[in-house]
Amino acid sequence: MKGTLLYVAGLIVLTSVCDTINHLGLKICVNAVGMEVTGPASGVRFVLRVLRMPLAWISILVAFLSLFLWLYVLTMADLSLAFSLDSFHHVLIAIASWAILKERVTPQRWLGTSLIIAGIILVALSGTG
């Protein structure tokens, strides 16, 4: 039983890692395109430029992988555990934003992110019905 729990928890962490790669990749693409969307026309041009980057497609692929992993996890895991552990991606993304994208993640931002994670865990623990 304990082995199963570890397996499920590991898979959930893996989906969080996938989510992090997905959003990190998209943000790198968006930064590389580096244009401001001012209206529908520039919006379309912006999206097309992003979609021309291979990294964007890797991100989308990883997003699908994450979705399938997540659906697989949901067939086995207790929902409250799954959703609690899934909030881990907020931590990973904050760390990745700071370490890789060199964003300035202030103590205030960490505090807000922590509150959100606590809130998600409460929502998850409150049950599914």
Place this chain on the structure above:
Amino acid sequence: MKKSGISAQVIVILLFSEILDAMAQYCFKRSALGLEPTSLASLADAWALVRSSFSGGYLGIGIALVAMVFVLWLAVLSKVDLSVAMPLTSCSYIFVAFASVLFLHERISPLRWAGILLIFGGVYIVTRSAEPPDKPKVSK
């Protein structure tokens, strides 16, 4: 009052995309409610499940909504830090809660309302922490 670096435009895009996302989740739930419980013993079972999921039309609408959410997400990422945008997506918990009450007539416990309130507080603080973004380089 410290000026937040998030423009009203970003907030509107995010709120709009979270509402679309909540609608997508609602469509997925509706299409799942119409399904017979199946076991996925074979590829044929999986294919039958996919076929019957699309039959109600809700799944198609859900996927179209998700595509729109993706485009809006790119627009948000072009305007704010990832470490700001990501926590803000948790607003979906708030919208999904209201949508569940309004359309699916689900009951929300006090514990869950407490969690939703914490998320709301966290989102507010993260929003305040956003700096005005550097001017993006003008592209040719």
